[in-house]
Amino acid sequence: MILVMRHAEKPADPNDANLAPAGQTRAAALADYIPRAFGAPDFIFAAAASIRSDRPLQTVQPLAQRINVTVDASIADIDYQKLADRLLTHGRYANKRILMCWRHGHIPALMQALGAPSGTFPDRWDLAVFDLILKMEFGDQVTVTKVKEPF
Numbered sequence: 001m002i003l004v005m006r007h008a009e010k011p012a013d014p015n016d017a018n019l020a021p022a023g024q025t026r027a028a029a030l031a032d033y034i035p036r037a038f039g040a041p042d043f044i045f046a047a048a049a050s051i052r053s054d055r056p057l058q059t060v061q062p063l064a065q066r067i068n069v070t071v072d073a074s075i076a077d078i079d080y081q082k083l084a085d086r087l088l089t090h091g092r093y094a095n096k097r098i099l100m101c102w103r104h105g106h107i108p109a110l111m112q113a114l115g116a117p118s119g120t121f122p123d124r125w126d127l128a129v130f131d132l133i134l135k136m137e138f139g140d141q142v143t144v145t146k147v148k149e150p151f
Helices: 021-038 055-067 077-089 104-113
Strands: 002-006 043-046 098-102 132-138 142-148
Touching: 002 104, 021 055, 043 055, 055 098, 077 098, 077 104, 098 104, 104 132
Parallel strands: 002 098, 043 098
Antiparallel strands: 002 132, 132 142
């Protein structure tokens, strides 16, 4: 299972690379919600920090600390294909719970790279959406379930 989500809320100041207070609250809530709703992730990936944003890592850090999993934040958001190839071909990720926190602009392409069928995820991620998790399951075919966070 792979969970794909956008980072939590960002501040109004475009020069602030951190989470807004609402984003910090969401990140803390996700640390409780994700293990309860989906089981604790075995692997957590966050898009690498950029000059304008370290929000993907900040979003998953409370969860990672709670469940004692190291976050891999080494892959740039534009290198989603590299990460998708790794997850789909390396045996260490087979049948594991994986959480990916990415920037909204690259999530549709990331979902395609992971094999999600067209129409099962937003083609464009709405700028105001911070509470959607895309749950991918791999069996005879790839299925995607849209899960709205309850907070």
